[in-house]
Amino acid sequence: MASKIAARIVEAAKAHTRRVDKYIGYGTAGFRTKADLLDHVMFRVGVVSALRSKMVKASIGVMITASHNPEEDNGVKLVDPLGEMLEPAWEVLATEIANLPDDKLSESIVSLIEKSNIDLSTRSSVIVGRDTRQSSPALCQAVIDGIKAVEEDSEIADFGIISTPILHYLVVCTNDGGKYGDPTVDGYVAKLSRAFRTLIGEDNKRGNYEPTLIIDGANGVGAVISEKLIKALDKTLAVNLVNVGPPGILNHDCGADYVKVQQREPLNVSSDCGARCASLDGDADRLIYLYFDEAGMFHMLDGDKIALLFAEHFNDLLKKSQLNLKLGMVQTAYANGSSTNYATKVLNVPVTCTPTGVKFLHHAAQEFDIGVYFEANGHGTTLFSENAVKTIKDAASSGGNAAAQELAGFLNVINSTVGDAISDLLGVEAILHSKGWSIKEWDTMYQDLPNRLLKVSVADRNLVTTTDAERRVVTPEGLQERMDIIVAKFKDGRSFVRPSGTEDVVRVYAEADTQEHADELGKEVAAAVSELCSGNCKL
Known part of the structure; x- marks a missing residue:
């Protein structure tokens, strides 16, 4: 049986031959490179995906996207039955199969089926989604061709253009029989909007909180989903949506990554806009806030600020509700030092540091009853353990515990399956409303140390390897020593480098006592990386 399926796959693969020798790895966000490869x-x-579905006897997700990358890139990742990232062992298998010569494909497929004891009589079920890139429809068809090559009557749910977080949501809802929510795009929008309206209540203006917001849709799928959300919110939140698609170019001079790296406003948002702005990325899983103060000065609130807003509010609600639940935060080395100090020294909330990549943060967050995790780039969410969900719901249902009832509301606003910019946005707005805060009051919770994030283009990003949760460089030899000397020159200096999981670049983070010093520190470290890795620095 295995050999027959392998033969069918090889025949179908003739329409999708491997025409390039370039090795394409499964990084932190799946396979990602130029679309034509x-x-x-x-x-x-x-x-x-079809074989994985047969093995686990559940629906598997496939998302075609390159997130914050330029329009000419694309990528794909697989989602396991509980909405989590693909099992690491299967990441290795997927990488091996993706890079095999065509004449080795049959042998590898037979080996995978036999070694994994896959029951081929089980019908495969795969949920497919894609972003708005011009290359996505053809690449989506290639995925479907692969699924059908395993089994012609595979159950394929092609949802077309959706965000990455919605795909995760759909996988969870499909596999749990709809307990988490209705497994449709409308079900996703309805669940989040209904929960948000419940949290806000009758008075959508409170204290210094104004229910008006600009959303930068990055000319991607986030704009598509935001349009649906705006209608469902029914004026609870007044939204001005910008960068909604063609003729605008995906992620070009807009989007969360642009705002974070360039530390400036996106296209179509200016200093006279008079409202806070939320920037999404190309597939709506990253979120960055920004605003201009009275003097017209730009301010950015990144993933660190979002994480601390959630942690501070949940910490306060736990105290008020008197619920004995353990709250913790998870960050990477790229979190601003001030945010870590505020969490540990002011809030007394424990902080765990992991390597970059949501799969690492998500796993670490599961160690807490309520685990808040965010990367500085704005990708993150909050996890609630089964114990936390039961404890919160029981306390809320008993009546008279307003703090527990508010916590229960957040259980439905937050998409715990994965970092979700739309869900996080509603969470931020609900917290600001609850506190009666303006964005300026949120921004002044603590003062970020000035920082800079740079990219160094290199021929082979795998030249750079790290240890200690990416806080120390192992290779190339001599780079860490050079960095130590550079960092020592600057007050409050910190700098880390790591290979990107999504682009052929090395990322450089620098932090110091002034913006001038942070910029200078970043440039010197980037120059060292460029020299030792034969690269080019992108400022």
Whole structure:
């Protein structure tokens, strides 16, 4: 039986031959590179997803996206039955199969089926979604061709253009029989909007909180979903949506990554806008806030500020509700030092540091009853353990415990399956409303140390390896020593480098007592990386 399926796959693969020798790895966000190199990878991912579904006897998700990357890139990742990232062992298998010569494909498929004891009589079920890139429809078809090569009557749910977080949501809802929510896009929008309206109540203006917001849709799928959300919110939140798509270019001079890296406003948002702005990225899983003060000065509130807003509010609600639940935060080395100090020294909330990549943060957050995790780039969410969900719901249902009832409201606003910019946005707005805070009051919770994030283009990003949760460089030899000397020159100086999981670049983070010093520190470290890795620095 295995050999017959392998033969069918090989025959179908003739329409998706491997025409490039470039090795394409499964990084922190799946396979990602130039779109014109991905046809054979997509077909083979379709094959892997169908076999994975048969093995686990559940629906698997496939998302075609390159998130914050430029329009010419694309990528794909697989989602396991509980909405989590693909099991690491299968990441390795998927990578091996994606990079095999065509004549080795049959042998590898037979080996995978036999070693994994896959029951081929089980019908495969795969949920597919894609972003708005021009290359996505053809690559989506390659995935579907791969699924059908395993089993012609596979159950394929092609949802077309959706955000990455919605795909995770759909996988969870499909596999749990709808307990988490209705497994449709409308079900996702309805669940979040209904929960938000419940938290806000009758008076959507409170204290210094104004229910008006600009959303930068990055000319991507976030704009598509935001339009649906705006209608469902029914004027609870007045939204001005900008960067909604063509003729605007995906992620070009807009979006969360642009705002974070360039530390400036996106296209179509100016200093006279008079409202806070939320920037999404290309597939709506990252969120960055920004505003201009009275003097017209730009201010950015990144993933660290979002994480601390959630942690501070949940910490306060736990105290008021008198619920004995353990709250913790998870960050990476790239979190601003001031945010870590505020969490540990002011809030007394424990902080765990992990390597970059949501799969690492998500796992660490599961160690807490309520685990808040965010990368500085704005990708993150809050996890609630089964114990926390039961404890909060029981306390809320007994009546008279307003803090527990508010916590229960957040259980439905927050998409705990994955970092979700739309869900996080509603969470931020609900907290600001609850506190009666303006964005300026949120911004002054603590003062960020000035920082700078740079990119160094290199021929091979794998030249750079790290240890100690990416806080120390192992290779190339001599780079960490050079960095130590550079960092020692600056007051409050910190700097880390790591290979990107999504682009052929090395990322450099620098932090110091002034913006001038942070910029200078970042440039010197980037120059050292460029020299030792034969790269080019992008400021």
